[in-house]
Amino acid sequence: MYGWIWRHLPGNAWVKALLSLLLALAVVYVLFQYVFPWAEPLLPFNDVTVDGQ
Amino acid sequence: MAATTEEDEQERAERAGESAPKPAPRQPGRGRIAMAVSVFGELLITAGVILGLFVAYSLWWTNVIADREAKKQGNRVRDHWEAKGPGAIDTKDGIGFLHVPSMTGGEILVTKGTNTKTLNHGVAGYYTAPIKSALPQDEKGNFTLAAHRDGHGAKFHKIDKIDEGDPIVFESRDKWYVYKVYKTLPETSKYNVRVLDPIPKESGAKKSDRYITLTTCTPVFTSNYRYVVWGKLERVEKVDNERTPPRELS
Numbered sequence: 001m002y003g004w005i006w007r008h009l010p011g012n013a014w015v016k017a018l019l020s021l022l023l024a025l026a027v028v029y030v031l032f033q034y035v036f037p038w039a040e041p042l043l044p045f046n047d048v049t050v051d052g053q
Numbered sequence: 054m055a056a057t058t059e060e061d062e063q064e065r066a067e068r069a070g071e072s073a074p075k076p077a078p079r080q081p082g083r084g085r086i087a088m089a090v091s092v093f094g095e096l097l098i099t100a101g102v103i104l105g106l107f108v109a110y111s112l113w114w115t116n117v118i119a120d121r122e123a124k125k126q127g128n129r130v131r132d133h134w135e136a137k138g139p140g141a142i143d144t145k146d147g148i149g150f151l152h153v154p155s156m157t158g159g160e161i162l163v164t165k166g167t168n169t170k171t172l173n174h175g176v177a178g179y180y181t182a183p184i185k186s187a188l189p190q191d192e193k194g195n196f197t198l199a200a201h202r203d204g205h206g207a208k209f210h211k212i213d214k215i216d217e218g219d220p221i222v223f224e225s226r227d228k229w230y231v232y233k234v235y236k237t238l239p240e241t242s243k244y245n246v247r248v249l250d251p252i253p254k255e256s257g258a259k260k261s262d263r264y265i266t267l268t269t270c271t272p273v274f275t276s277n278y279r280y281v282v283w284g285k286l287e288r289v290e291k292v293d294n295e296r297t298p299p300r301e302l303s
Binding site for chain 1: 091092096103107110111114115169172180182183199200202203204205209241242243244245246248249269270274275279281
């Protein structure tokens with residue numbers, strides 16, 4: 001999987017490394033900005049009120 | 054990556070000629086299985102990394118975001134206070150600040166409502182449901198608050214550091230409301246809404262008075278139970294021009 005991505009990135013090893021880093025950062029951004037805020041309320045970690053529900 | 058190095062080695066071995074030992078002929082189908090296993094392994098690693106990132110998100114990043122938001126809202130409240138003369142408590146942005154020296158050095162903005170979206174701003178919310186909270190200036194009743202234990206500002210993280218006799222001070226535009234903790238309940242069911250009653254009988258209270266109730270989840274990092282702290286109003290001080298805090302905070 002990652003090998004496949006690595007082979008399909010253009011450029012020499014340095015360019016590939018840089019692009020990989022950018023890809024990883026983009027993934028982290030998407031996770032923090034969209035995926036985790038969506039997933040968090042579905043998990044039972046942060047209910048702090050007494051509400052009888 | 055592993056595949057490329059293998060290929061490289063093979064090429065090198067071929068270039069080196071007959072002296073190098075020939076690689077064993079591959080069994081048919083082996084490559085596909087090896088590939089499947091390696092992809093599976095990479096997926097597992099990926100899942101682990103994502104879970105790690107989620108922990109970082111929950112316990113660190115949400116605090117960064119919430120503290121920023123709470124600061125912004127808090128500044129807005131203070132600006133409002135400066136701009137306007139004396140009057141009723143303004144509930145639009147927030148009604149004031151909670152100071153609990155035994156729990157946290159900072160101030161906690163108090164806003165209306167306890168839904169997730171509100172509390173995620175790194176504030177303490179006063180209950181509007183299931184039992185409506187009284188406000189500090191009300192003659193009688195229970196001022197009931199909730200805030201996060203972990204993440205999203207984690208304003209009540211150290212609620213377990215509050216002991217009986219400790220002060221809880223609520224700061225409004227014109228008044229300091231000084232409460233004294235008289236009872237803590239380290240573990241109760243989340244269905245136990247009676248703790249929010251105007252006269253919280255579970256704390257031993259019998260008569261109508263001006264109470265404050267802090268609720269959050271417990272144990273830390275979970276939401277299995279609720280932690281409750283009760284206090285009773287001791288006195289009210291007028292805010293002076295320098296906003297000198299009452300002696301409990303100095």
